[in-house]
Amino acid sequence: MKVPVVIVGAGPTGLTAAALLGRHSVECLVLERWASVYPQPRAVHLDDEVHRIPGRLGLAGEFAAISWPCHGLRLLDPDLRVLAEFHRSPCAGRYGYPEANMFDQPDLEHLLRAHLATIDAVTLRGNTEVTGIRQDRTGVQVEVTDRGTGARETTHADYVLDCDGANSLIRSAIGVGSPTATTRRVLASMTTCMFTEYR
Numbered sequence: 773m774k775v776p777v778v779i780v781g782a783g784p785t786g787l788t789a790a791a792l793l794g795r796h797s798v799e800c801l802v803l804e805r806w807a808s809v810y811p812q813p814r815a816v817h818l819d820d821e822v823h824r825i826p827g828r829l830g831l832a833g834e835f836a837a838i839s840w841p842c843h844g845l846r847l848l849d850p851d852l853r854v855l856a857e858f859h860r861s862p863c864a865g866r867y868g869y870p871e872a873n874m875f876d877q878p879d880l881e882h883l884l885r886a887h888l889a890t891i892d893a894v895t896l897r898g899n900t901e902v903t904g905i906r907q908d909r910t911g912v913q914v915e916v917t918d919r920g921t922g923a924r925e926t927t928h929a930d931y932v933l934d935c936d937g938a939n940s941l942i943r944s945a946i947g948v949g950s951p952t953a954t955t956r957r958v959l960a961s962m963t964t965c966m967f968t969e970y971r
């Protein structure tokens with residue numbers, strides 16, 4: 773199989789990239805490890821500048837329906853001590869959207885997947901894990917494993933977009949630097965913090 777673009781990962785980044793490419797009729801194949809939307813909440817906030825992206829996709833109204841403006845964010849540690857505060861207006865800012873918007877990541881993914889289903893140029897394959905990647909002069913060979921059957925195949929692409937999240941196979945495969953020890957410590961503490969809406 774050969775496609776111009778393979779996108780590894782159907783989180784918000786991969787789904788958005790596919791939608792933007794699909795708008796320009798760029799054929800792409802999105803490969804996702806899980807069979808459907810991963811149900812756990814994770815990302816919860818985007819600002820008015822990023823809100824322009826669903827706006828550009830024609831999804832501003834749909835995104836507004838699954839999100840709610842707030843007055844900013846507080847970053848707390850596990851003992852609920854405030855680490856940082858970001859004050860924002862819930863009213864439309866200079867980009868025409870509320871400056872702070874809370875949402876639930878699975879809702880956003882459902883919204884983006886429904887949108888992708890309307891774009892002919894985009895194919896999304898779930899239950900499909902990318903297990904290897906190689907690049908040569910002819911393009912990129914993406915090794916894919918069907919998690920249901922265990923069957924392996926190779927997909928050939930001109931470009932691969934690395935949208936596979938924090939523990940990225942692609943980044944490791946192409947030798948893109950891993951975080952420094954300090955960054956890892958900060959990130960480790962961040963995963964035990966939470967962002968909360970405040971009024």
Ligand SMILES: Cc1cc2nc3c(=O)[nH]c(=O)nc-3n(C[C@H](O)[C@H](O)[C@H](O)COP(=O)(O)OP(=O)(O)OC[C@H]3O[C@@H](n4cnc5c(N)ncnc54)[C@H](O)[C@@H]3O)c2cc1C
Nearest residue numbers: 781782783784785786803804805814815816901902936937
């Ligand atoms: C426990 C946890 C808590 C978090 N809490 C918050 C929070 O409170 N607030 C906040 O704003 N953000 C939070 N985040 C961060 C948030 O999840 C990310 O910012 C957001 O998910 C990034 O989106 P993404 O599309 O880049 O990556 P992801 O959402 O991680 O999507 C990557 C996708 O790639 C798929 N994938 C990975 N490897 C492969 C492979 N080899 N083959 C096929 N598919 C693959 C994954 O299954 C996944 O669906 C949290 C993350 C975690 C893990």
